[in-house]
Amino acid sequence: MSSQWGKNLRMSIFGESHGTAIGVVMDGLPSGLPIDEERILFEMKRRQPGNMPWSTKRKEADLPEIVSGSYEGKTTGTPLCAMIRNTNARSKDYSVLTSLYRPSHADYSGSIRYDGANDPRGGGHFSGRLTAPMVFAGALIRPWLEEKGIFIFAQIRRIGGLGTKPIETLSEEELKSLSGLDFAVSREWDRKEMIEAIEKTRLQEDSLGGSIELLITGLPVGVGNPIFDTVEGNLAQALFGIPAVKAIEFGDGCEFADMTGSQAADEMRMDGDTITFASNHNGGIVGGITTGAPIRCRITIKPTPSISQPLQTVTREGVDETLRLTGRHDPCVVPRAVPVAEAVAAMVLADLLLGGGDHGDK
Numbered sequence: 001m002s003s004q005w006g007k008n009l010r011m012s013i014f015g016e017s018h019g020t021a022i023g024v025v026m027d028g029l030p031s032g033l034p035i036d037e038e039r040i041l042f043e044m045k046r047r048q049p050g051n052m053p054w055s056t057k058r059k060e061a062d063l064p065e066i067v068s069g070s071y072e073g074k075t076t077g078t079p080l081c082a083m084i085r086n087t088n089a090r091s092k093d094y095s096v097l098t099s100l101y102r103p104s105h106a107d108y109s110g111s112i113r114y115d116g117a118n119d120p121r122g123g124g125h126f127s128g129r130l131t132a133p134m135v136f137a138g139a140l141i142r143p144w145l146e147e148k149g150i151f152i153f154a155q156i157r158r159i160g161g162l163g164t165k166p167i168e169t170l171s172e173e174e175l176k177s178l179s180g181l182d183f184a185v186s187r188e189w190d191r192k193e194m195i196e197a198i199e200k201t202r203l204q205e206d207s208l209g210g211s212i213e214l215l216i217t218g219l220p221v222g223v224g225n226p227i228f229d230t231v232e233g234n235l236a237q238a239l240f241g242i243p244a245v246k247a248i249e250f251g252d253g254c255e256f257a258d259m260t261g262s263q264a265a266d267e268m269r270m271d272g273d274t275i276t277f278a279s280n281h282n283g284g285i286v287g288g289i290t291t292g293a294p295i296r297c298r299i300t301i302k303p304t305p306s307i308s309q310p311l312q313t314v315t316r317e318g319v320d321e322t323l324r325l326t327g328r329h330d331p332c333v334v335p336r337a338v339p340v341a342e343a344v345a346a347m348v349l350a351d352l353l354l355g356g357g358d359h360g361d362k
């Protein structure tokens with residue numbers, strides 16, 4: 001199924017942007033896991049719309065309601081279902097989409113794929129609204145990973161041509177501070193410049209793209225498999241489920257194209273009884289299998305396609321037309337995608353580790 005991911009820990013996303021509710025079914029959770037409601041609500045708030053100037057003005061409480069799979073604050077091991085009610089949809093803003101396709105949206109491709117039966121309001125099942133259940137799922141399983149010493153950090157790396165220092169250069173204190181920031185950039189002046197660029201672009205009725213960096217620490221050596229079940233492949237497949245993601249890089253990524261073998265080599269040496277690396281160009285994964293070094297991943301996100309500037313499009317009847325979109329949209333989705341990327345990575349790592357011998361030592 002296209003909206004289901006995972007082998008050992010399966011996540012199935014359901015709902016539409018303007019439907020009654022959105023949600024997730026998680027199948028394969030270990031039994032007896034404590035459900036940390038405070039942690040879940042903290043992560044949901046990081047993604048929540050309507051809180052910051054750079055996000056959509058649609059306000060949703062995003063309070064998940066667990067309807068199965070839990071008892072006395074712990075998972076039962078049976079499928080866990082959580083629903084998030086849509087309480088602030090304004091479908092009239094999207095009435096024009098019953099006759100027009102939005103450029104760079106899934107309106108056209110989705111209409112062809114589902115024979116015109118798809119819900120066009122707010123993007124329907126293709127909407128970024130569907131990332132809220134992903135954040136719930138990741139927040140539920142992250143404490144289990146952290147008990148094993150596995151931690152996930154993420155930051156905004158670039159927005160609209162403006163950047164900040166790479167995540168692997170951040171101190172432990174800076175890494176830990178990222179999740180407490182409304183705009184996940186550790187360096188204050190970089191954060192200020194990016195926010196100003198987003199606001200300037202918003203006033204021009206336009207939008208900006210950018211990139212997010214993930215750093216995953218604590219994974220043991222030997223997780224993953226070669227060829228078609230690699231750690232990169234699992235992470236990339238799930239991360240591409242986040243709307244607007246258009247590129248994934250691991251380690252030095254596209255920079256490898258301009259390097260020599262000697263420059264790209266992660267030289268090895270002994271530190272007592274432990275093998276260590278002089279560098280981490282490969283981002284903690286070689287041959288699709290973890291090396292024990294931190295995983296580094298960069299995610300590129302395109303500019304929000306919903307903008308108020310007039311754009312050339314066509315009607316569903318095949319007539320040329322100009323679209324000037326109204327409604328509430330993010331001038332840049334990158335800041336709110338940070339907790340989503342962390343959550344999706346958490347689901348992938350849990351799925352790999354729950355695979356037992358197929359995915360390395362637990």
